[in-house]
Amino acid sequence: MLIVNFKFKNCGHAAQRKMKNNFLSTRTLRNLSLISLTTLALSSCEKTESTPAQPYDDGVFVINAGNFFDNNGTLSLVSRNSKTASTDIFLKENNRSIAGGITDYSEVDEKGIILVDNSTDGKDVIEIVNARTFKSIASIKGEIDNPRKVVKVSTDKAYITCWDVFNTDYTYKQGFVAVLDLVSNKIIKKIPVDSGAEDIIVLGNLAYVGNVNAQPTMKVIDTQKDEVKESIEIGSSPNNFVLDAANKIWMTTGNAIILFNPTTKTIEAKLKAGTNDKKSPNSLTISKDKKTLYCTYNFYDAADSYKLKGEISAVDIATGISKTFINRTFSSVAFDSKSDIIYTSLIPSYKQAGYVFRYQASGTLIDSVKTEVAPSGFYFK
Numbered sequence: 001m002l003i004v005n006f007k008f009k010n011c012g013h014a015a016q017r018k019m020k021n022n023f024l025s026t027r028t029l030r031n032l033s034l035i036s037l038t039t040l041a042l043s044s045c046e047k048t049e050s051t052p053a054q055p056y057d058d059g060v061f062v063i064n065a066g067n068f069f070d071n072n073g074t075l076s077l078v079s080r081n082s083k084t085a086s087t088d089i090f091l092k093e094n095n096r097s098i099a100g101g102i103t104d105y106s107e108v109d110e111k112g113i114i115l116v117d118n119s120t121d122g123k124d125v126i127e128i129v130n131a132r133t134f135k136s137i138a139s140i141k142g143e144i145d146n147p148r149k150v151v152k153v154s155t156d157k158a159y160i161t162c163w164d165v166f167n168t169d170y171t172y173k174q175g176f177v178a179v180l181d182l183v184s185n186k187i188i189k190k191i192p193v194d195s196g197a198e199d200i201i202v203l204g205n206l207a208y209v210g211n212v213n214a215q216p217t218m219k220v221i222d223t224q225k226d227e228v229k230e231s232i233e234i235g236s237s238p239n240n241f242v243l244d245a246a247n248k249i250w251m252t253t254g255n256a257i258i259l260f261n262p263t264t265k266t267i268e269a270k271l272k273a274g275t276n277d278k279k280s281p282n283s284l285t286i287s288k289d290k291k292t293l294y295c296t297y298n299f300y301d302a303a304d305s306y307k308l309k310g311e312i313s314a315v316d317i318a319t320g321i322s323k324t325f326i327n328r329t330f331s332s333v334a335f336d337s338k339s340d341i342i343y344t345s346l347i348p349s350y351k352q353a354g355y356v357f358r359y360q361a362s363g364t365l366i367d368s369v370k371t372e373v374a375p376s377g378f379y380f381k
Contacts, residue, residue, distance in 0.1 A: 054132035056089070060336065060343065061379040064372040066101045067350040069119050073102030076371045078356060080339050085356075085371045090114070090127070093134040098127060103148055105379050107131045109155040111182055115147040121165050128185055138185035144178050151200050151207070153223050156182045159207055161197040162190075172196045172213045179226050189226050193219040201241040201249060203262055208249060210238040218260075232265055234258075240283060244317065245290035252281040257295060257315065271320050279310075283330075287361065288337040291317055294325060296333050296344075312344065314363075325363050334378040341366065345375035 059077045062085065066073035075098075076085040091097050100118035107113070112134065114127040124147055126140040146163035153159055160178040167173055175197030179189040196213025206229070207221040218238045222229040235253030242250050248268065249260045259269035279297035286293055298310035310329035315322045330344040331354075342359040346368075354375040358366040 056132055056134050056381070058381055061105055061381070062345070062356055062371045062375050063102055063105050063377040063379065064354070065103065065374040065376040067373055068101050068117075070373075071100045071118055072373060073098055073100055073116065074372045075102065075105060075114065076375075078369050078371070080336075080341075083367055083369055085369050087372055089134050090129070093129075094136045098125075099123070100125065101374075104150050104377065106150045106152065106158070107379070107381075108152040108158050108182055111137065113150050113158055113160075113180070115150055115160065117146060121145065126160070126180065126187075128182075140180075140185065140187060143187040147178075148198050149200050150180075151202055153202055153207065157223075158182060159200055159202070159221070159223075161193070161200050161209060163196060175211065177207070177209060177221060191221060191226060191228060193221075193228065196237075199239045199241050199251075201243065203243070203247060203249070206262070208241065208262070210241060210251065212237050212239055234260065234267070240281070240295075242284055242286045242293070244286060250284065250286065250293060252284055252295070255280045257281055257284070257293065269320060271315060271322060283332040283334070285333050285335045285342075287335055288340055293317060294333050294335065294342065296330050298329055298331075326359065330357070331375070332377050334380070336378075336380050338380060343378050345371075345377070347374050347376070350374055 059079050062076040062078060064074045064076060074088040075090055076087050077089050078085045098116055100116040102114060103117050104115045110131045112129040112131040116125040116127060118124050122142060124144050128138040129136055144162050145165045148161045150158055150160045158180040160180055162176050162178055164173045164175060172195035175193050175195050177191040177193055178187045181188045193209045194211040194215040194217055196211040197209055198212045199210045201208050205223050207223050209219040214236045216233055216236055217231045218234040219228050220230045220232060235258060238251050238253050240252045244250060249262060251258060257271040258267050261268050279299050282296040282298055284293060284295045293315040295313050296310060297313060300306045301309050308329055311324050312326040312330060312333050313322050314325035331347050332345045334343045336343055340361055344357045346355045346357060348354060350373060353370055353372055356369045356371055356375055360366060
């Protein structure tokens with residue numbers, strides 16, 4: 001920094017004041033100029049940091065499982081104010097298809113995680129994309145088998161439940177939870193859990209893991225240590241986890257819906273799956289105000305040539321009273337809290353495109369949107 005010493009010796013007082021005032025004026029102008037330049041620079045920085053909207057910043061992702069042996073799973077994007085879907089967005093953005101069925105999709109810190117289940121053992125993949133542009137970041141191959149669900153643990157870590165490969169008689173082996181490091185984009189550990197590991201939910205520093213293999217336990221993982229902390233007796237095949245307003249976990253077990261309190265580790269409520277014992281609850285979701293549960297019930301009616309039948313029931317959490325909400329068979333139901341709309345999926349067959357039906361919270365049908373093969377779940381942005 002240049003330092004200049006100004007001396008006013010040999011000048012009269014008036015001259016000194018004049019020179020000093022001129023100097024102050026010059027310094028003031030210089031400071032104002034610096035302030036202007038700084039403001040301009042900051043403004044420029046703000047404009048640089050403000051990134052434009054990207055095509056996948058908003059909307060509803062439809063997880064299309066595809067036909068298992070055709071390995072043709074896809075992801076569609078449905079705008080909340082559109083009646084058409086943008087199909088196979090991964091192919092559109094990466095010029096290649098996903099080679100397998102899709103079992104789940106979720107996002108962590110602007111990274112999208114796609115679970116790909118190929119019909120050939122050893123070819124299952126975890127595709128990681130930029131969640132805003134859907135451009136590929138990484139493909140993790142040969143690390144997992146039969147991936148089921150993915151959940152965020154922290155900004156740089158996710159858990160993935162896996163069945164592993166089947167035994168020769170097609171029974172389940174012991175399942176595991178794969179720990180995905182999103183800094184290196186690698187699987188860094190596999191945590192053994194019950195066979196048929198399926199749904200998973202994270203609450204605080206604990207992850208609760210269910211299954212679909214009639215195991216009566218729910219495994220609890222310490223997410224800081226990445227290891228099983230305990231096993232809790234809960235009922236056959238605990239699955240389809242949702243949190244209510246009190247951070248208690250609703251789930252399906254057998255042909256019932258139960259409420260589990262993670263603080264006391266007790267079951268606080270148990271609701272029947274409607275009045276028909278043939279019905280088993282499938283997909284479970286909760287309303288925006290956390291006061292109503294919605295659940296799909298599907299079954300093959302032996303009294304009617306084994307036709308597939310079903311409905312969506314609404315359960316009042318306060319009273320436990322269940323009623324038929326939509327009298328139609330759907331493969332899944334989910335509640336979009338952003339629009340207060342209920343989304344359901346319909347699979348006509350595994351060889352043709354399926355449909356998404358949207359309903360108001362009152363149960364009134366809004367519209368339907370054609371998607372791709374076997375729509376089976378949703379991710380809301």
